[in-house]
Structures are given as C-alpha cells and as structure tokens.
Amino acid sequence: xxxxxxxxxxxxxxxxxxxxxxxxxxxxxxxxxxxxxxxxxxxxxxxxxxxxxxxxxxxxxxxxxxxxxxxxxxxxxxxxxxxxxxxxxxxxxxxxxxxxxxxxxxxxxxxxxxxxxxxxxxxxxxxxxxxxxxxxxxxxxxxxxxxxxxxxxxxxxxxxxxxxxxxxxxxxxxxxxxxxxxxxxxxxxxxxx
Amino acid sequence: xxxxxxxxxxxxxxxxxxxxxxxxxxxxxxxxxxxxxxxxxxxxxxxxxxxxxxxxxxxxxxxxxxxxxxxxxxxxxxxxxxxxxxxxxxxxxxxxxxxxxxxxxxxxxxxxxxxxxxxxxxxxxxxxxxxxxxxxxxxxxxxxxxxxxxxxxxxxxxxxxxxxxxxxxxxxxxxxxxxxxxxx
Amino acid sequence: xxxxxxxxxxxxxxxxxxxxxxxxxxxxxxxxxxxxxxxxxxxxxxxxxxxxxxxxxxxxxxxxxxxxxxxxxxxxxxxxxxxxxxxxxxxxxxxxxxxxxxxxxxxxxxxxxxxxxxxxxxxxxxxxxxxxxxxxxxxxxxxxxxxxxxxxxxxxxxxxxxxxxxxxxxxxxxxxxxxxxxxxxxxxxxxxxxxxxxx
Numbered sequence: 001x002x003x004x005x006x007x008x009x010x011x012x013x014x015x016x017x018x019x020x021x022x023x024x025x026x027x028x029x030x031x032x033x034x035x036x037x038x039x040x041x042x043x044x045x046x047x048x049x050x051x052x053x054x055x056x057x058x059x060x061x062x063x064x065x066x067x068x069x070x071x072x073x074x075x076x077x078x079x080x081x082x083x084x085x086x087x088x089x090x091x092x093x094x095x096x097x098x099x100x101x102x103x104x105x106x107x108x109x110x111x112x113x114x115x116x117x118x119x120x121x122x123x124x125x126x127x128x129x130x131x132x133x134x135x136x137x138x139x140x141x142x143x144x145x146x147x148x149x150x151x152x153x154x155x156x157x158x159x160x161x162x163x164x165x166x167x168x169x170x171x172x173x174x175x176x177x178x179x180x181x182x183x184x185x186x187x188x189x190x191x192x193x
Numbered sequence: 194x195x196x197x198x199x200x201x202x203x204x205x206x207x208x209x210x211x212x213x214x215x216x217x218x219x220x221x222x223x224x225x226x227x228x229x230x231x232x233x234x235x236x237x238x239x240x241x242x243x244x245x246x247x248x249x250x251x252x253x254x255x256x257x258x259x260x261x262x263x264x265x266x267x268x269x270x271x272x273x274x275x276x277x278x279x280x281x282x283x284x285x286x287x288x289x290x291x292x293x294x295x296x297x298x299x300x301x302x303x304x305x306x307x308x309x310x311x312x313x314x315x316x317x318x319x320x321x322x323x324x325x326x327x328x329x330x331x332x333x334x335x336x337x338x339x340x341x342x343x344x345x346x347x348x349x350x351x352x353x354x355x356x357x358x359x360x361x362x363x364x365x366x367x368x369x370x371x372x373x374x375x376x377x
Numbered sequence: 378x379x380x381x382x383x384x385x386x387x388x389x390x391x392x393x394x395x396x397x398x399x400x401x402x403x404x405x406x407x408x409x410x411x412x413x414x415x416x417x418x419x420x421x422x423x424x425x426x427x428x429x430x431x432x433x434x435x436x437x438x439x440x441x442x443x444x445x446x447x448x449x450x451x452x453x454x455x456x457x458x459x460x461x462x463x464x465x466x467x468x469x470x471x472x473x474x475x476x477x478x479x480x481x482x483x484x485x486x487x488x489x490x491x492x493x494x495x496x497x498x499x500x501x502x503x504x505x506x507x508x509x510x511x512x513x514x515x516x517x518x519x520x521x522x523x524x525x526x527x528x529x530x531x532x533x534x535x536x537x538x539x540x541x542x543x544x545x546x547x548x549x550x551x552x553x554x555x556x557x558x559x560x561x562x563x564x565x566x567x568x569x570x571x572x573x574x575x576x
Contacts, residue, residue, distance in 0.1 A: 021555060024402050066203045066206060066207055068458075069207060073207075074214065079450055080450050083450065084221050085225060088228035088229045091236065106454065106487075153312075165312045168310070174567035176398065186551075188550075284573065284574075
C-alpha cells in the first residue's frame with residue numbers, strides 16, 4: 001500500500017467507526033458537541049501514533065506469550081503521559097472529556113492497530129497507519145459531534161445560528177445512539193455506490 | 194516476528210518495559226507537577242474572582258465541618274469568604290462556589306461542576322436571570338427556598354429540582370458562613 | 378436506605394451502557410443471542426465487582442499513601458488484566474461447568490471499558506445519594522459496582538431479546554446489522570431517561 005493510501009484509508013475503507021466498529025464508547029459519550037468530538041479524536045490520535053511507533057520498534061524482541069501485557073503497558077504509559085500533559089496545559093479540555101481520557105487504554109482501536117498492524121510493519125508505516133486511523137477517527141467523531149450539536153443545541157463549534165434550545169434529546173444519551181445509527185445507514189448507502 | 198518465549202525472556206521483557214515506562218512517567222510527572230498545580234490554582238483564583246470583589250493575594254485554602262459535612266473555603270481578608278458547597282442535584286453532584294462578603298450578603302455564585310440535564314437543569318450554570326438573582330441577596334431578609342416551596346427564589350423553568358439543589362447549596366454555604374463568623 | 382438508593386441509581390438512572398456509554402463494544406458484539414448475552418452478563422458482573430474491590434484497596438493502601446495516584450490508569454489496567462487471567466485459571470480448576478459457561482467471555486473482558494471505567498469512577502468521583510456529596514467507602518463501592526454490573530446485565534439481556542425479534546423482521550438493506558441495532562438502543566436509552574431524577 002502506498003504511503004498516501006496508509007493515511008487516507010482511515011476515512012473510508014478502514015474507517016474505525018463505521019467499518020471496523022471499534023472504540024464505540026468515546027464515540028458515543030464525547031460527541032455532545034463538534035469541539036468535544038474533535039478534541040477526543042485528537043487525544044486518541046496522539047496515543048495511537050506514539051504507541052504504534054514504539055510497538056513496531058519493540059515487537060521483534062517481545063516474547064510471543066507476553067506481547068499483550070507489554071503492549072498494554074506501553075499504551076497505558078502514553079495515556080498517562082497524555083493525562084499529565086492535558087492536566088497541565090489544557091485543564092478545561094481534560095475536565096470536559098473526563099473519564100474517557102484514561103479509557104483510551106481500553107479503546108479497542110489502539111490495541112487493535114498495535115496487534116494487527118504495528119507489530120508486523122516498519123516504524124514509518126506504523127506511524128502513517130496511526131496518523132491515518134487517528135485522522136479517520138477524529139473526522140468521524142467531529143462529524144457526529146457536528147450533527148448532534150446542530151440538532152441538539154442549534155450551533156456549530158459553539159457558533160449559535162438558532163436562538164433558543166435545540167432538540168435536547170440529541171445532546172443526551174439516546175441521541176448519541178440514534179445519530180450513530182443513522183449515520184451508519186448513510187455511510188452504508190454511500191459505500192454501496 | 195515475535196521472539197520465542199521462555200520464562201527468562203518473558204520475565205525480563207515485562208520487568209524492562211515496566212521499568213522504562215515508570216521511569217519515563219516519573220520524569221514527566223515531576224516536569225508537569227508545577228504547571229498542574231498552577232493550572233489548579235488559576236482555576237480556583239478565577240472562581241474566587243467571580244464570586245468576591247477584588248482581592249490580591251492567593252487566599253489560603255481551609256476547611257471546616259458543619260452538620261457532619263466537610264466544606265472547603267477560602268478566607269479573603271477585606272473581601273469575605275468563598276465557600277465551596279456541594280449537594281445532590283438532578284443528575285448527580287452539583288458543586289457551587291458561594292461568595293459572602295463581611296456583612297453577610299451573598300456577592301455572587303458560580304457553578305464549579307454539575308451533571309444536570311443539558312438544556313434544562315444545566316442552565317443553572319449559564320442562565321443569568323437565575324444566577325443574578327442571588328447577587329446581593331441578604332439571607333437574613335429573604336428566604337433561600339424556591340417559590341414553589343414558599344420561599345423567595347425564582348426557579349429555572351422546568352428545572353425545579355436543580356433550582357432547589359442550587360438554592361440548598363447556597364443555604365448550606367450561609368450556614369457555614371455563620372459558623373465561621375460566630376466567634377468573631 | 379442509602380444502599381437502596383445506590384442500587385436504583387446504578388441500575389436504572391445512570392445505567393452504565395444506556396446513560397454512561399461504558400462497555401458498548403461488547404454490548405453490541407455479544408447481544409445477538411439471548412444465551413450468550415446472559416453468559417457475558419454473568420462474567421462481567423463477576424469481574425467488575427471483584428476488580429472494583431481490588432483496585433479500591435490498591436488505590437487506598439498503596440497509590441494514595443505513596444503519592445502515586447497519577448499511575449492509577451496503568452496500575453488498574455494491569456490489575457484487571459491479571460485478575461481476569463486468575464479468574465480464568467481458578468474457574469477452570471474449581472468449577473468446570475461455570476468455566477464452560479463464562480470462560481470464552483473472560484479474555485474479552487480485559488478490554489471492556491466498563492471494568493476500568495467503574496474502577497476509576499469509584500476512586501475519583503464524588504457521588505450523591507440523598508443529600509451529601511462524598512467519596513464512596515469500601516462497602517458502598519462494592520454495592521455500587523455490583524449494582525452497576527447488574528444494570529449492564531439488565532440492558533444486555535433486554536437488548537438481546539429485542540435483537541432476536543429484530544433478526545426475524547425484514548429490515549431495509551442499509552439498516553441491516555449494526556445500524557438498526559444502534560437505533561434500537563437509542564430508543565431503549567430514551568425509555569431509560571424516564572428513570573432520571575427519581576434518585
């Protein structure tokens with residue numbers, strides 16, 4: 001696969017949300033607004049790229065039977081790193097995303113890419129893969145965030161274009177599932193073409 | 194591909210990974226400790242600045258127990274007290290900072306954290322017509338109870354439970370204030 | 378009384394899947410059949426309760442006194458992974474029949490974010506049941522973990538029932554599989570919203 005292909009595959013062909021259906025928890029929980037979705041996507045991408053790089057480097061020397069625990073430690077380290085950095089420099093974002101920052105550890109996308117790609121490919125390709133899947137995830141989360149914010153609050157990225165409230169259900173829990181469901185339908189329709 | 198496993202290299206690789214990772218985290222922890230402390234201080238200072246008139250020095254954090262509950266408060270000489278008061282709201286804890294000046298009047302209130310319903314109870318953090326009614330409130334003259342329950346507080350439309358909790362948090366802060374000042 | 382509030386709140390009001398979005402991946406993955414959903418629920422209940430108690434104790438007697446709370450994430454995930462392995466080994470020895478029922482689900486549970494989520498929530502968040510906000514003590518934490526995982530089981534079993542019905546119906550091509558499942562969960566979540574505010 002070409003380098004460009006590695007980066008763009010996350011948008012459609014291997015879209016982590018709509019095709020691989022991984023990492024559903026942050027996808028549903030943090031997309032109450034476009035900005036939150038974008039921030040969550042970027043946070044996940046940070047961990048994804050770094051863990052992909054390190055794991056592709058150490059994979060050849062890690063004994064087969066303990067590779068999962070070793071990968072989890074590596075991923076957890078980068079997540080903790082991210083937690084500390086966010087607490088220090090973007091405390092407000094850290095507070096908004098809350099529990100879902102530490103939960104990047106158990107985001108199946110990260111461990112999944114480590115297992116399926118980074119452990120078998122070169123450092124460069126693994127980094128590209130991290131960027132590609134990370135961008136795909138960020139884009140999807142932002143789109144879901146935009147849809148929910150437009151319907152639920154009548155605004156985009158905090159810019160209000162309808163006075164008053166939106167349809168509140170879309171900001172609350174049910175709206176997350178509904179929007180994701182209908183976007184999947186749309187994605188399937190378009191992908192068939 | 195992955196190396197063949199035996200007990201020695203399994204134990205070795207796990208130990209090594211854990212050592213390197215905790216070493217790295219230790220370094221980053223030390224590096225970020227100062228910025229994290231500053232960020233927290235800045236947040237507290239910003240909240241205090243909103244609930245009390247001007248102050249200069251970083252106020253000292255203190256705590257007191259009233260009716261079996263622990264409260265954190267900041268004493269600002271010349272301005273009054275900023276008291277953090279947490280109660281159960283509609284969706285979970287609702288945490289307020291309440292500024293009370295030296296005459297016992299409420300200066301302002303600010304929501305520190307809440308988990309109220311978006312668009313309904315969550316308005317308690319943004320709806321000025323609700324928040325501003327507490328500015329300059331005299332707890333001795335007006336009752337800190339929502340109108341529905343026979344008090345003087347105008348509740349947020351369709352969010353009586355949140356309004357009740359908000360009012361209760363302020364009333365608790367007033368109790369803390371009287372406990373703090375009774376011996377002066 | 379307080380325990381009752383914790384239980385109602387954790388099962389219905391703040392249902393872990395439908396309101397908190399934890400453990401959605403396995404929720405979607407194994408809810409195709411009622412029997413597997415029941416098995417998974419049992420395994421999750423067991424692991425969440427056990428993991429919460431163990432991580433609570435580790436946090437209280439090890440991480441907090443040593444000032445190492447920033448290592449929470451990494452310590453908890455390792456404890457959970459080790460615990461799941463241990464449960465698997467012990468179960469295999471003690472009760473082969475139970476192992477048969479739950480065994481295949483156990484490896485999946487390490488990466489179920491509900492387990493880590495509940496463990497972290499319990500030691501970092503303040504809870505209000507009734508009036509006063511406070512950190513949970515060990516007894517409350519155990520009840521909270523058990524009730525939360527029962528809520529997981531309830532949502533999962535209800536949803537599996539719906540999905541079995543759904544599979545017999547004629548669904549438009551683009552909706553087939555997961556999309557219609559997500560929409561169904563959305564409607565379920567809406568129904569569960571009706572519980573909000575009762576605690």
